[in-house]
Amino acid sequence: MTVPTLGKDLVGLEHLSAGQIQLILDTAEPFKEVSERPIKKVPALRGKTIVNLFFESSTRTRISFEFAEKRLSADTVNVAASGSSVSKGETLVDTARNLEAMRIDMVVIRHHSSGAAQFLGDRIRSNVINAGDGKHEHPTQGLLDMLTLRDHFKKLAGLKVAICGDVLHSRVARSNIWGLLKLGAEVAVCGPPTLLPRGVEQLGVTVLPRIEDAIQWADALNILRLQLERMEAGFIPSLREYNRVFGVTSDRLARAPKDLLILHPGPMNRGVEIDSDVADGPHSVILPQVTNGVAVRMAVLYLLAGGAPDWVSGSGGEER
Numbered sequence: 001m002t003v004p005t006l007g008k009d010l011v012g013l014e015h016l017s018a019g020q021i022q023l024i025l026d027t028a029e030p031f032k033e034v035s036e037r038p039i040k041k042v043p044a045l046r047g048k049t050i051v052n053l054f055f056e057s058s059t060r061t062r063i064s065f066e067f068a069e070k071r072l073s074a075d076t077v078n079v080a081a082s083g084s085s086v087s088k089g090e091t092l093v094d095t096a097r098n099l100e101a102m103r104i105d106m107v108v109i110r111h112h113s114s115g116a117a118q119f120l121g122d123r124i125r126s127n128v129i130n131a132g133d134g135k136h137e138h139p140t141q142g143l144l145d146m147l148t149l150r151d152h153f154k155k156l157a158g159l160k161v162a163i164c165g166d167v168l169h170s171r172v173a174r175s176n177i178w179g180l181l182k183l184g185a186e187v188a189v190c191g192p193p194t195l196l197p198r199g200v201e202q203l204g205v206t207v208l209p210r211i212e213d214a215i216q217w218a219d220a221l222n223i224l225r226l227q228l229e230r231m232e233a234g235f236i237p238s239l240r241e242y243n244r245v246f247g248v249t250s251d252r253l254a255r256a257p258k259d260l261l262i263l264h265p266g267p268m269n270r271g272v273e274i275d276s277d278v279a280d281g282p283h284s285v286i287l288p289q290v291t292n293g294v295a296v297r298m299a300v301l302y303l304l305a306g307g308a309p310d311w312v313s314g315s316g317g318e319e320r
Contacts, residue, residue: 004017004019004022005020005303006020006023006303008127008304009118009121009127009129009304010130010139010140010300011118011133011137011139012117012130012137012139012175012178013139013142013143013175013179014137014178016182018182018183021146021179021182022183023303024143024300024303025143025147027299027302028147028292028295028296028298031294031299032291034071035071035294040071041070042073043073044307045072045073045074045301046074047075048075048105048106049074049077049105049106050069050076050104050301051076051077051079051099052069052079052131053096053107053108053109053110054078054080054109054110054131055112056112056132058132061132062110065108065131066078067297068294068295068297068301071298072298072301097123100124104126106127106129106305107120107124107127108129109128109130109131110131110132110133111132111133111134113133113134114136115134115136116134117129117133129301132171135169135171135174138174139175139179140297140300141265141293142175142176142179142180144289144293144295144296144297145176145179146183147292147296148285148289148292149161151285151292152261152285153219153220153261156184158185158186159180160220161176161185161187161218161220162188162221163176163187163205164221164222164248164273165190165191165195165224165225165246166191166225167189167224168235172265176222177189177203177205178203181204187205188205188206188214189205189206189207190209190210190213190246192235192236192242192245195226211246211247211252212252212255215252215255216257218260219258219260219261220262220263221248221263223273225269225272225273226269239272243275247271247272247274249275250275250277250278250281259283262274262278262279262284263285263289266286
């Protein structure tokens with residue numbers, strides 16, 4: 001049987017096969033153990049140079065990629081748009097080609113324009129990893145969400161996952177939808193009609209009009225924040241009204257027919273889409289999501305660099 005490979009870039013989950021997604025999740029498993037070691041490092045990417053090119057502000061994703069790169073022993077460089085030649089009028093491709101002239105190996109890019117990662121990957125020789133592009137995709141977030149679900153339920157096939165909140169502006173939602181459906185899960189979306197993409201049913205998801213419906217239907221809720229920075233006026237009456245109608249509260253969860261797993265990609269708007277007692281409650285896996293994010297990003301970096309899929313923890317020895 002042919003073992004799947006990722007190819008040159010990871011720009012999204014839409015065009016990956018189920019086998020490729022499974023490969024990343026399976027490769028991430030042994031990398032989870034690396035982060036539990038006293039010395040959190042393996043020499044898998046020693047000698048590789050990776051540039052983190054972030055045109056949007058980010059804390060979790062950027063730091064998670066940095067941890068992943070350093071735990072694989074890669075050399076890393078961080079470039080923010082505000083401090084780069086982009087702010088002086090240089091194009092994205094010119095920036096990347098100048099970096100490539102310094103003999104880099106990979107670029108991790110976050111950009112406000114949908115399709116930026118694909119655009120860049122088609123024009124440079126280095127591997128490109130999409131760390132979020134506009135309202136398109138955020139593939140490593142989708143992968144870490146799936147790994148977290150698989151950790152808890154031991155499977156994804158047949159699982160019912162409701163994605164609740166601002167689906168319209170969410171690249172996380174799109175990556176979750178593509179990935180979960182390909183691995184056999186059932187996916188529903190729930191939110192105000194103004195915050196659901198037109199024709200979202202065509203992606204193969206169920207639309208649930210009320211948060212109570214999602215709580216009754218699902219095994220897990222993946223709760224999205226309101227992306228106020230991407231909104232114009234008129235999407236919701238007010239934050240208080242949104243919480244009243246669509247907020248995930250302990251009172252609502254108490255009426256669920258079973259215990260629901262609670263996920264949130266962060267950052268959270270506490271008291272808006274999710275109440276603090278839910279975010280910090282016994283069924284929340286928000287912090288394990290963060291932990292799994294490092295392992296998933298280590299797996300993606302490793303596989304794109306040509307690492308063997310049958311890697312096991314401890315191979316190559318620890319770097320001391």
